[in-house]
Every structure is written in structure tokens, then in C-alpha cells.
Amino acid sequence: MESQLIISVGREFGSAGHEIAEELAKHYGIDLLDHNLLDEIAMEKQVDSESLKNHDEKHKNKLFHRTVRGFSSSPEENVSLLQFQYLRNKASKGDSFVVVGRCSESVLKEYDCMISIFVLGDRDTKRQRIMELYDLNEQMADRFMTEKDMKRKHYHNSYCEGKWGDSRNYGLSINSSTLGVEKTVKLLVDYIDMMRECKKNK
Numbered sequence: 001m002e003s004q005l006i007i008s009v010g011r012e013f014g015s016a017g018h019e020i021a022e023e024l025a026k027h028y029g030i031d032l033l034d035h036n037l038l039d040e041i042a043m044e045k046q047v048d049s050e051s052l053k054n055h056d057e058k059h060k061n062k063l064f065h066r067t068v069r070g071f072s073s074s075p076e077e078n079v080s081l082l083q084f085q086y087l088r089n090k091a092s093k094g095d096s097f098v099v100v101g102r103c104s105e106s107v108l109k110e111y112d113c114m115i116s117i118f119v120l121g122d123r124d125t126k127r128q129r130i131m132e133l134y135d136l137n138e139q140m141a142d143r144f145m146t147e148k149d150m151k152r153k154h155y156h157n158s159y160c161e162g163k164w165g166d167s168r169n170y171g172l173s174i175n176s177s178t179l180g181v182e183k184t185v186k187l188l189v190d191y192i193d194m195m196r197e198c199k200k201n202k
Contacts (some may be wrong), residue, residue, distance in 0.1 A: 003200065005096040006114040007192065008104035010170060012155075013148035014126030014141075016181045017119035018100055023185045024192070025098040032086070051133040057108050080159060101152070105170055106160040117188060118170040125136050125177035130167065171195065 007024055018034065025032035042048060084107045087099060091111050099108075105116035121129075123145075130141040134194020153164045162169035170192055176184045 002096070003196065004091075004094050004113040005192075005196065006104075006108055006111055007098040008103060008108060008114060008116040009098060009100050010116070010118040010164070011101070012126065013118045014130045014147050014166070015119045016129065016176050016184075019181055020119055020176065020185055020188065021100045023062075023181070024188060025103075027189055028096070028098075028192075031095070031097040032100070033097050033102075034089075037083055037086060037099075037102070038079075040085055044086075045082075048096060057181070062186035074195070077156050084159075101156075103156055103159050106162055112199060115192055116172075118165060118167065118173040119184075120165070120173060120177050121175060122177040132134045
């Protein structure tokens with residue numbers, strides 16, 4: 001029986017981090033958790049998934065929320081905490097999966113089977129990718145990239161001690177612009193396999 005494997009993928013916007021996560025999930029034959037995670041939670045809690053997605057990966061406003069008996073007045077925080085608990089539950093059951101974002105490198109750090117990766121990229125390469133994916137001009141793509149990364153940074157840093165994108169908080173940080181998506185995936189597979197072997201032989 002294959003040992004449990006959890007791969008956490010943090011990413012800069014435009015770095016192809018999500019595509020890389022998809023390829024890793026395919027390679028290992030395990031689930032990919034991203035926005036679909038909220039669909040699962042919505043089914044469990046019997047609530048509308050769209051209402052959860054409206055607050056997905058958004059930072060909590062420390063000025064205008066308070067917590068009473070474990071419940072927060074911030075819908076953003078409640079949605080985040082639901083996701084964190086869902087991830088912990090899956091991990092504790094022994095499930096293997098790839099998870100994109102959602103502070104997973106921090107939320108699941110107690111699990112030795114978790115391998116964390118952060119995907120970054122050169123600004124020019126990311127800009128070009130965003131222009132092609134979203135049919136934007138150069139200026140709009142630059143603005144979109146800056147806004148998305150700022151939101152991810154604020155979200156992550158409002159829940160985690162470690163800073164978003166700081167290489168010290170991840171097992172491996174990799175620039176996907178250097179090798180391209182396909183070769184980056186191959187390199188990551190080699191790294192993951194090597195890490196699993198090392199952990200097995202501890």
C-alpha cells in the first residue's frame with residue numbers, strides 16, 4: 001500500500017502554479033483540492049457553495065471582527081477556518097491529495113507526509129501568461145497580477161506566522177519561468193520522490 005502523500009502548492013499569480021498542481025495530482029493519482037474544496041464543505045454543512053466562494057481566500061479584517069465562544073463575526077475568517085479544518089480532517093484520515101494555497105503549508109505542517117512547494121516566476125513571463133489567459137493588455141495584466149498577489153499575501157499572512165512566499169516556510173521554492181511547466185513538473189516529481197524516500201528511511 002502506498003504511503004500517504006500530501007503536496008501543498010503555494011503560488012504567485014501567473015506562475016502556472018495551479019497547472020503544475022494539476023499535473024502533480026495526475027502523476028500521483030490523487031485528488032486536487034482548490035475551489036472544489038468549498039463544494040465538499042457546502043455539501044457537508046448543507047449550505048450554498050457560492051456563498052462560501054464569495055469569501056474564499058480573503059483575509060480577515062482585524063478592525064471589524066470579533067470572536068465569541070469560537071465563532072467569528074467575520075465570514076471570511078469562518079470560511080477559512082472551515083477549510084483548514086476540512087484539510088486537517090482529510091489528512092488525519094490518511095488521505096493523499098494535492099492542495100493549492102489555503103495556507104496549507106502551515107495548516108498541515110504537523111504531518112510528516114506533507115511536502116510543501118512554492119511556485120514563483122519572472123514578472124515578464126507571468127505577465128505574458130496572464131495576457132494570453134485573460135485576454136488583457138500589458139498594463140491591465142500588470143495591475144491584475146499585483147492585485148491578486150497582494151490579496152494572496154494579505155490572506156496568508158493574516159492566518160499564518162510564516163510570511164507568504166518566504167522560501168524559509170516551504171520545502172522548495174521553484175521558478176517555473178526557468179524550465180517551463182513540463183520540465184518544472186518533472187523536477188518536482190524527482191524532488192517529491194526523493195523526499196518521500198528520505199522520510200521513509202528516517
